[in-house]
Amino acid sequence: MKKVLLSILAILLLALVWYLFIKPSDYTVRFEAKTFPGAINQTIKLWDQTQDTVVSVSQEGDDIYHLTQKIKFGDSIHIYNWEMQAITDSTSKVKVNIHDENHSLANKITVPFSDTDFEKRSRKTVLDFMENLNDHVNKFKVTIVGEEEIPTKYLAYIPLKVTQFQKAGGMMKNLNYITQILLENEVQLDGSPIVQVTHWNMEKDSIEYNFGQPIIRSERLPMNTDIKYRRIFSKKALKAEYNGNYITSDRAWYALLDYAKANDIEVEPTPVEIFYNNPNFGGNELQWKAEIYMPIKEGNE
Structure with a gap:
């Protein structure tokens, strides 16, 4: 009995030391x-x-x-x-x-x-x-769609480096500029504006991304500006639909990361976003729509 009591006292003392000091x-x-x-x-x-x-x-x-x-x-x-x-x-x-x-x-x-x-x-x-x-x-809604293909597009874009919160500001600043130059040169547009993230620092919440307008490639492309051109190739990805202010469309990125983790799918943290509404027109932000793609790593497809 004495040994049992000593053991209990020792356990209680250890628990007290852990609680107070550890x-x-x-x-x-x-x-x-x-x-x-x-x-x-x-x-x-x-x-x-x-x-x-x-x-x-x-x-x-x-x-x-x-x-x-x-x-x-x-x-x-x-x-x-x-x-x-x-x-x-x-x-x-x-x-x-x-x-x-x-x-x-x-x-x-x-x-x-x-x-x-x-x-x-x-x-x-x-x-x-x-x-x-x-x-x-x-103020926002994210709906996971599942696996789909990132659409192939030829993009006229401006490369930007900002924080995630500043992403939408970079879009607003450059959308009219890019569109105006393309239209002045009679370049045919081919869909809604796109963000292609090339680097995402999750610790610092900073990104590097290409923002631009999909176009039909032609000989009319203006080459004497700071607009660059590249093709986005089709690739398997996890897709989500986002509704809300585009400032926080990155919330869908995190939802897709959780979905990938839960389903044991390896992804590349370089999302692609397609925006279907012009914020300049206002309206109910929950009616604004964007499609968000998180590329699936090769070999995990």
């Missing part, structure tokens, strides 16, 4: 979101820009499922470790492990016995984010 979080908030992890990832990053108390937010490489956020409250820095896991195509589990850099031990001692200011502040911060997330999710 456990990485002082408090954890869990919730479910009606969207996929990539949309949550991007909303956290954009939400940060509206919060004066946020010190930084960071992501390790291409791991979009984990974010570390530092927020200043008074004399303390609170670290929010966000973990996101897809449940279905349109729902995710979110866990937020919260840690106070300066008062962690005190929090761990008091949290189990009272509803502390630290807990209240943590819940309020996460609830504020959830409201922001719900507002964003209601």
Whole structure:
């Protein structure tokens, strides 16, 4: 009996030491979101820009499922470790492990016995984010179509390097310019405007892409401008339909990555987007349509 009691005491002591000195979080908030992890990832990053108390937010490489956020409250820095896991195509589990850099031990001692200011502040911060997330999710829709072919097109384009959030601005800035020059030279258009991403840095949320207008190749192509030309070749890809403001059409990229992961399909993170509405005409953004393709890696087709 004495050995059993000593074993129990040892286990309890080890558990107490782990809880007070090793456990990485002082408090954890869990919730479910009606969207996929990539949309949550991007909303956290954009939400940060509206919060004066946020010190930084960071992501390790291409791991979009984990974010570390530092927020200043008074004399303390609170670290929010966000973990996101897809449940279905349109729902995710979110866990937020919260840690106070300066008062962690005190929090761990008091949290189990009272509803502390630290807990209240943590819940309020996460609830504020959830409201922001719900507002964003209601403004777009992504529908996974499945495997299809990227259509073959000959493209007159301008190469651009921007952040993902600036992508639509680059489109708006160059659409009229490209179209006007092509029409002045009597070049025949061949479909809706296209974005072809050539490089995507998920850690920095930056992209390099070609934006342009599909055309019929001819001898009339203007060669004395900064417009370039290339052919987009047909290739198997995962396809989604996006409805919403084109600023956030990249949300479909993340949905396709989740779909590829769930179905064990290797893809190339170089999406192609085709846009069917002109934002200059306004209207209900949920009626705007884009087709999004994520190329499937060769050998995985």
